[in-house]
Amino acid sequence: MNTNLLDIRELKKYYPVKGGVFRHHVGDVKAVDGVDLAVKKGECLGLVGESGCGKTTLGKTILRLHDSTDGRIYFDQSEEKIQKVEKALASKNPKEQEWARDELKTIDITKYRGKDLLGLRKKVQIVFQDPSNSLSPRMLAKNIVTEPLVAQRVVRGRALEAAALELLEKVGLGKAHLKRYPHEFSGGQRQRLAIARALATSPEFIMMDEPTSALDVSVQAQILNLLKQLQQEFNLTYLFVTHHLLVVKYTSDRIAVMYLGKIVEQGETARIFEQSLHPYTKALLSAIPIPDPYTGRKRIILTGDVPNPVDPPPACRFAPRCSYATDICREVEPQLEDAEDGHLVACHRWREL
Amino acid sequence: MSTVILKTDELYTDFYTFEGVVKALNGVSVTVNQGETFGLVGESGCGKSVTVRSIMRIVQTPGKIVDGKIVLFFRDSDRTEGIDILKRSEAFMTSMRGNDISMIFQEASTSLNPVLSIGYQVGESFYFHRLDQMLEETIETVTDKLDGTKFFVVKWWRRLKIALFRRELRRLKNYKDEIDTIDNELYALEEATDVKTVRRRNMLNRRRDQAWKKDLLVQLVKRVPFLKRYQSDIQETVRSHVVSLLNSLGVPNSERCVDSYPHELSGGMQQRIVIAIALACNPILLIADEPTSNLDVTIQAQIVDLIKTLKEKIISSVLFITHDLGLVAEICDRTGIMYAGDVCEVASVKEIFSNPLHPYTQGLLRSVPKAEQVEKLSTIPGTVPNLISPPTGCRFHPRCPHAMEICVKEKPPTIEVSDGHSVACHLYGEEE
Numbered sequence: 001m002n003t004n005l006l007d008i009r010e011l012k013k014y015y016p017v018k019g020g021v022f023r024h025h026v027g028d029v030k031a032v033d034g035v036d037l038a039v040k041k042g043e044c045l046g047l048v049g050e051s052g053c054g055k056t057t058l059g060k061t062i063l064r065l066h067d068s069t070d071g072r073i074y075f076d077q078s079e080e081k082i083q084k085v086e087k088a089l090a091s092k093n094p095k096e097q098e099w100a101r102d103e104l105k106t107i108d109i110t111k112y113r114g115k116d117l118l119g120l121r122k123k124v125q126i127v128f129q130d131p132s133n134s135l136s137p138r139m140l141a142k143n144i145v146t147e148p149l150v151a152q153r154v155v156r157g158r159a160l161e162a163a164a165l166e167l168l169e170k171v172g173l174g175k176a177h178l179k180r181y182p183h184e185f186s187g188g189q190r191q192r193l194a195i196a197r198a199l200a201t202s203p204e205f206i207m208m209d210e211p212t213s214a215l216d217v218s219v220q221a222q223i224l225n226l227l228k229q230l231q232q233e234f235n236l237t238y239l240f241v242t243h244h245l246l247v248v249k250y251t252s253d254r255i256a257v258m259y260l261g262k263i264v265e266q267g268e269t270a271r272i273f274e275q276s277l278h279p280y281t282k283a284l285l286s287a288i289p290i291p292d293p294y295t296g297r298k299r300i301i302l303t304g305d306v307p308n309p310v311d312p313p314p315a316c317r318f319a320p321r322c323s324y325a326t327d328i329c330r331e332v333e334p335q336l337e338d339a340e341d342g343h344l345v346a347c348h349r350w351r352e353l
Numbered sequence: 354m355s356t357v358i359l360k361t362d363e364l365y366t367d368f369y370t371f372e373g374v375v376k377a378l379n380g381v382s383v384t385v386n387q388g389e390t391f392g393l394v395g396e397s398g399c400g401k402s403v404t405v406r407s408i409m410r411i412v413q414t415p416g417k418i419v420d421g422k423i424v425l426f427f428r429d430s431d432r433t434e435g436i437d438i439l440k441r442s443e444a445f446m447t448s449m450r451g452n453d454i455s456m457i458f459q460e461a462s463t464s465l466n467p468v469l470s471i472g473y474q475v476g477e478s479f480y481f482h483r484l485d486q487m488l489e490e491t492i493e494t495v496t497d498k499l500d501g502t503k504f505f506v507v508k509w510w511r512r513l514k515i516a517l518f519r520r521e522l523r524r525l526k527n528y529k530d531e532i533d534t535i536d537n538e539l540y541a542l543e544e545a546t547d548v549k550t551v552r553r554r555n556m557l558n559r560r561r562d563q564a565w566k567k568d569l570l571v572q573l574v575k576r577v578p579f580l581k582r583y584q585s586d587i588q589e590t591v592r593s594h595v596v597s598l599l600n601s602l603g604v605p606n607s608e609r610c611v612d613s614y615p616h617e618l619s620g621g622m623q624q625r626i627v628i629a630i631a632l633a634c635n636p637i638l639l640i641a642d643e644p645t646s647n648l649d650v651t652i653q654a655q656i657v658d659l660i661k662t663l664k665e666k667i668i669s670s671v672l673f674i675t676h677d678l679g680l681v682a683e684i685c686d687r688t689g690i691m692y693a694g695d696v697c698e699v700a701s702v703k704e705i706f707s708n709p710l711h712p713y714t715q716g717l718l719r720s721v722p723k724a725e726q727v728e729k730l731s732t733i734p735g736t737v738p739n740l741i742s743p744p745t746g747c748r749f750h751p752r753c754p755h756a757m758e759i760c761v762k763e764k765p766p767t768i769e770v771s772d773g774h775s776v777a778c779h780l781y782g783e784e785e
Contacts, residue, residue, distance in 0.1 A: 218720045221720035221721075221730040221733075228729075245650070246679075246723065250722040287650040288650055289679025289683045290683075291718070291721050294706075299658070301658055304605075305652070
């Protein structure tokens with residue numbers, strides 16, 4: 001029995017950059033560049049990072065909204081099988097490699113086609129960032145929330161309205177909202193609609209792409225509470241993508257910090273907040289404005305901006321902005337290593353800092 | 354007691370839309386003192402931005418300032434009454450915006466013009482408000498160069514330049530003197546109500562608007578293709594000022610940055626440019642309308658740090674608008690909480706966070722995820738009301754846990770509970 005619902009191995013997503021007279025390929029935007037990540041069943045994993053670091057791209061690649069350039073994603077597979085396939089892929093025996101490649105067609109979701117893909121879509125869903133843009137303005141609320149059911153051919157005809165009502169009641173809306181258009185809802189209610197739509201096919205995994213960034217504080221609290229309650233009720237697994245660290249702290253069990261297409265630190269929420277190891281995480285945490293005038297803490301202010309992902313720094317990607325960077329940081333790329341029971345960090349100097 | 358720099362008194366702004374009249378501001382009274390950072394907090398749609406747009410008199414078209422006073426105390430100390438800018442002409446406002454009061458807008462990427470270079474956009478405010486200083490400096494540099502020149506044509510070309518700049522400067526000084534005398538008289542007529550003086554005041558306002566006269570020779574030279582190049586000297590002076598300003602704001606490669614266009618810069622850099630435009634003329638009041646809402650936390654920390662250090666050095670007062678209570682705790686001295694067009698509570702930041710009185714403030718503070726939060730977040734039930742038909746009496750009463758009968762009927766008056774802490778709620782004041 002595998003405790004991981006989702007296993008991501010060496011996932012890469014490059015966007016080609018075209019230039020010149022004949023629009024030839026001149027480079028790549030390395031949005032996601034070799035990510036290893038595991039999401040456990042029933043947990044909420046917070047994915048944190050600045051804009052442009054590739055967190056949304058990673059989420060969308062998991063959902064197959066983007067096709068990955070390289071790498072493997074296993075969804076709900078047994079651990080032995082994954083290990084067997086990974087071992088075969090790494091081996092030098094061509095026969096074993098061929099076997100592994102055949103095997104991947106059935107267990108790696110980046111290779112899914114047709115019916116397999118349709119089946120996957122039933123299990124993974126997404127809630128998009130801005131509810132006012134992700135809901136079609138010309139569809140009634142009942143049609144919006146039942147559209148996944150229609151696409152999956154689960155429910156049709158007269159049963160649709162009952163299904164729609166059931167979904168709306170799950171997220172705290174009612175019968176009065178069935179025949180309304182998105183513009184008649186407030187921001188918070190729209191996000192509730194989007195959540196109801198994601199719940200329609202009773203998925204196992206939902207990706208939350210900054211679900212509260214377009215909302216006000218008082219409404220944000222309502223939505224966060226709703227998400228927590230739904231998670232317990234339906235035993236859901238969340239990937240919670242956001243840049244708001246305090247929100248992540250409230251919702252997530254574990255946190256992964258991303259910087260320029262790479263995961264730099266990963267661990268339990270409390271551990272990350274109390275004893276973060278990577279200098280980037282430290283700076284990120286100290287930059288959050290805390291709503292309390294009495295905290296006399298010192299901020300670490302990073303200089304400069306996130307580098308261009310077309311041409312990232314060669315070794316450690318954080319080195320140009322890092323105040324602890326030494327020569328080794330500029331020459332050798334750090335790998336994720338286990339600091340203490342499941343707390344992973346990718347930094348050469350975490351022991352000294 | 355600190356001196357007041359800006360005071361709005363019972364400000365009402367309405368928006369006349371097709372659906373009806375949106376009563377965006379419902380008697381907003383705010384004061385900003387000299388040397389403090391005042392934070393205006395509220396959810397979206399509560400009228401924070403409309404308040405500051407009213408202060409700048411740049412409310413968009415269906416909107417109109419219906420009633421109220423906006424009083425500024427920025428000139429000499431003897432003008433104890435202040436200037437009510439709602440009674441002044443548009444030309445007066447134009448000369449004031451960006452000079453005495455300036456504003457940082459919400460999104461840096463949309464508030465910069467994509468087709469003009471950074472140098473032009475920042476230099477515009479030097480050119481507009483500090484033309485006399487620029488002209489004087491240019492005359493000086495050209496005169497310095499003149500001494501060394503021997504070549505006949507160059508010598509005469511430089512002499513022509515100086516003559517033209519002097520002409521412009523003289524015209525400008527005459528204009529400023531005239532405006533000053535008119536302003537002095539206008540100031541005396543501020544509170545007038547009888548027909549004769551009001552007529553006189555309107556006439557003065559009109560005359561003030563038309564006082565600027567162009568110099569014929571300069572206008573002519575500016576039209577002639579080769580001769581109009583004489584202006585390149587003043588452009589150079591402006592450019593050097595822009596470069597030094599950008600340097601002081603910590604823009605790397607400011608020489609190169611001046612020639613680039615907004616899309617070539619990152620979000621944080623764009624926000625720095627917007628701040629540079631606002632600070633070009635050392636305003637006495639800087640209005641920052643959610644300056645960091647679209648930036649990442651690390652960049653936000655940079656910008657907030659910048660505003661903090663600038664406030665110590667250059668600007669005297671900041672009116673900071675935000676919806677992020679964390680930022681308020683970080684940089685503000687005093688803060689006002691707004692809800693649906695009302696200012697419901699004003700107090701010092703420490704007082705607001707330790708002893709919130711208004712039910713809305715209490716709810717707002719409880720619904721923010723905090724650093725040490727573990728248990729369930731509490732929420733404020735319901736949503737922000739539609740301001741076309743706002744709730745009667747206190748606008749918060751439909752969502753308020755302590756609503757009483759009187760809340761439905763009467764708008765609560767603003768009561769000063771303790772020193773500097775005032776609240777607009779019926780729960781308080783009865784016992785005193």
